[in-house]
Amino acid sequence: MDALDLARLQFAATTVYHFFFVPLTLGLAILLAIMQTAYWRTNNPLYRRMAQFWGKLFVINFAMGVVTGIVQEFQFGMNWSEYSRFMGDIFGAPLAIEALVAFFLESTFLGVWIFGWDRLPKGVHLFSIWMVALGANISALWILIANSFMQQPVGYVLRGGRAEMDSFWELITNPNIAVQYPHVIASGITTAGFFVLGISAWHLLRKTEHHEFFAHSARMAAVYATIGVVAVTLVGHSQAQHMVETQPMKMAAAEGLFESEDPAGLSLLTIGDWEQRREVFSIRIPGALSFLSYNRFEGEVRGIHDLQAEYEATYGEGQNYIPPVAFTYWNFRAMVGAGLLMLALALYALVQVLRDRLPQQRRFLRLLVYAIALPYIANTAGWFMTEVGRQPWIVFGLQRVEDAVSPNVTTEMVALSLVLFVLLYGVLMAADVYLLAKFGRLGPTEAIPAAEPVAA
Template sequence: MDVVDLARLQFASTTIFHFIFVPISIGLSLLIAVMETMYVVKKNELYKQMAQFWGQFLLINFAVGVVTGILQEFQFGMNWSSFSRFVGDVFGTPLAIEALLAFFLESTFIGLWVFGWDRLSKGVHLACMWLVSIGTMLSALWILAANSFMQRPVGYAIHNGRAEMTDVLALLTNGQLLWEFPHTIFAAFATGAFLVAGISAWKLLKKQAVPFFVPSFKIAIIVALISSAGIAQFGHGQAQYLVETQPMKMAASEGLWERSEDPAPWTIYASIHPDEQVNGFEIKVPYLLSFLSYSQFSGSVPGMKELQAEYEQTYGEGSYIPPVRTTFWSFRIMVASGSVMILLSLYGVYLALRKKLEAANKLYMRLMLAAISLPFIGSTSGWIMTEVGRQPWTVFGLLRIEDSVSPSVSAGQVLFSLISFSAVYFILLCVMIYLFVRTARKDPLASAHHEERLQDPFDQQGGGQNVLK
């Protein structure tokens, strides 16, 4: 492998691994803020126990995630110096604000939240967690503002071979960002929700602290359903936006070599042959691609061959077709993951409304435990589709990948750092899994007073339940 391929592999591995932690922080901080809000409003101690228990997972994730972010910055500066010089003036503002405002907001108030239970008033302590949650979302906003520039450059001028920002407002109102941000945020909410629901399902299977984990599951599964619906809604809007701004990516995600028929069918499965630029066996759903692209059951979609000819006229000779198989299947994995999340959360909400969680089918609870992985699979495959489908561009229409790598870094140096970073990441992953499992095994009510009777806040009949029996 040459230096470009190795640098791309390292960037992909470090980014994917770091993104395991980002959505957990965003999702868990929101759920904990909701739980503590209910504690302050309803004055039910069970909500406090819930916020404290799930807060342990947030703290573990936050600590490990910071380390992965630092390593990511190292490889970024080392392997992609030409890219850094080209976009530095544009990226400087959003990344500086992300670090100085959003991250400091998170780290400051998460400390106050941890040590302020007995030192701050309930309202001030609650405000700390809401500020942590807002900080995580603001952090995502500024990072995605930079990424959106790579997808659709706006608010810049080229000067001395570099992109220089001319309009920060254009950067923040980039159409790519307006669809990408809510899509990503809802995916993060779903990640936290499925983590809490999955661990709760596991504890309910073992009949441990049932009065604690039933309401935890209920809160999480409601957030999971709302978030999964939000993912689908904004993902649909983002796909339609891609038809306008990055039609080659959309055509590759559909394995569409020639312009589609009108109305256009959506391909569920295709045997793709990139060298011959044809597909073999295909399974299609009539009309669906037209609806996904234009919200109507009519309209054709341009194919990659047609777009290749247009791009050659605009950008010069070269191949502008991305890795089609990767783009095609990553899109379908993302869609499949999101669809299963909607179905599982719908059934979970049904069980919660019918008060049948304690007697729920064991298969469903086992599926919910396994479903902890679904948001990660969906988010990872979605980002692979987003970044790989933009090839051969690092910054669409402005900077190619081969022109973005560091000219003075050898393939051997990149390989050494790739192996080193991968080893560190593997150790961090093992540490995180160990700490998560150890925390999940704890009895969240062990510290409660023996004489205290905590009531299931969702129990409409009253009377409460002895959670220490």
């Protein structure tokens, strides 16, 4: 492995790790704000305990997201200095705006919220959790504006050996944002929904003293998860269509589609000879990929070989424009598979909630505990597909990854930092999971303050 491979591996490792924590922050912040709003309106102490209990888990998760986020901002310069020089005029702006507009908001008000229980007026305290939710979700918007430029560069001109911003408006209204942002926000809602459902299910199975608390949490989370996963599926469909239009190679790789087809079949299982780049065995649903792409059962979906020929004509002969096909293919399947499974689970949970029978479904509750893993699988696989499927480009059509790496950072340096990051991140993950499990099991402990006026 050379410095380039290690830098890629480090970016992948630190980014995926960071994104273990982000979706839960996005979704749970909104859910906490909803719980606390319910407390504010009804004065029912149950909602206060809910905001406090889930808030404690939120804070443990949030700390990990914050500290690993600093690495994200630094490593564009540390490991990808030529990318930063080439793209900085465009890419730096959303990052700086994210920090100024969003990070300050969420960090300041999270501090206010954690330390503000019973010290601040209830309305101000409620306002602070809404600001945390707003800040977190605005920060996701700006980072995805930056990422969307890498997927679909818009609003730029090439001048003086670099890409320069030509229209800020085009940058922030990138068509890719319209599909990517809702997808990420909805996946955050889904993650939070399944997180709360899973932990609630664990308690309901054990018939702990907090039965009512977790039954109510599970009801809210079932509704919340359903909203999230339905939205994620619908938006995911639009996103796939957008991808066929703007990055057809990524879709071809995600489908293991070597030759163009019309009508194109959706792969259920494709085994390919990845070296020779041909299909060995494949089960496909006829016309379904055309439907996924165009909402009708016909229409050509271009395959890897045709696209390679087309890209050679556009971007230069003799270069490989094909991403790692098997990796992209299987991550697409993992994401969609986990997503569909969550869709089924959420809908079933919703039906049980409406029948008021969720706490009695013991076998289903056991499933829900394990289902906490599903959103994490889908989130990770989704980003793997998005980023690896764009290869060899770091910015689609403009710069290749090997041209973006820092020339003066040696293999030994990256190897050292990679090892140290992995070690520290490993230890922190163990501590994080330990604390989440500990407090998750403990259940709500905060006593209702004596002075608290209980609703008459």
